[in-house]
Amino acid sequence: MIIGIFGSVIAFFGVTTLKKKLGYDDSLDAFGIHFLAGLWGALATGFFALKDNDLLWDGPLKANGDRMGQFIVQLESVVVVGIFTLIGTVIVYYNRLSPNRWLKSR
Numbered sequence: 870m871i872i873g874i875f876g877s878v879i880a881f882f883g884v885t886t887l888k889k890k891l892g893y894d895d896s897l898d899a900f901g902i903h904f905l906a907g908l909w910g911a912l913a914t915g916f917f918a919l920k921d922n923d924l925l926w927d928g929p930l931k932a933n934g935d936r937m938g939q940f941i942v943q944l945e946s947v948v949v950v951g952i953f954t955l956i957g958t959v960i961v962y963y964n965r966l967s968p969n970r971w972l973k974s975r
Contacts, residue, residue, distance in 0.1 A: 871913075871917060872909070872910050872913045872914065872917055873910075875909060875913070876906040876909050876910050876913075877906065879905050879906050879909050880901055880902045880905055880906040881901075882901075882905075883898075883900060883901025883902065883904075883905040883906075884898045884901035884902060887901060887905075888900070888901055908947060911943055911946060911947050912940065912943050912944065912947065914939075914943055915936065915939040915940035915941075915942065915943035915944075916936060916939075916940065918939070
């Protein structure tokens with residue numbers, strides 16, 4: 870519940886304040902809502918999921934409830950998903966069809 874409360878505050882900040890401050894065009898507010906709140910949720914899980922041993926990473930410090938180890942696993946996951954998303958976005962961006970190419974391909 871704590872993760873969700875802070876996530877909603879972060880998403881609201883991203884949509885109302887950060888969007889105006891950085892001046893980017895995001896009509897669906899995907900950056901503020903999905904990226905910022907999702908980033909917070911993914912990283913915060915490393916700190917708040919320590920009471921349930923089923924959710925912890927499977928490593929030598931699992932019995933001790935290693936907060937930093939779980940946080941590093943969460944951070945690595947965020948970085949891997951970010952790189953995957955960036956590569957996919959670049960591929961789609963450079964392989965998109967312009968209206969003229971689309972009409973010629975029909």
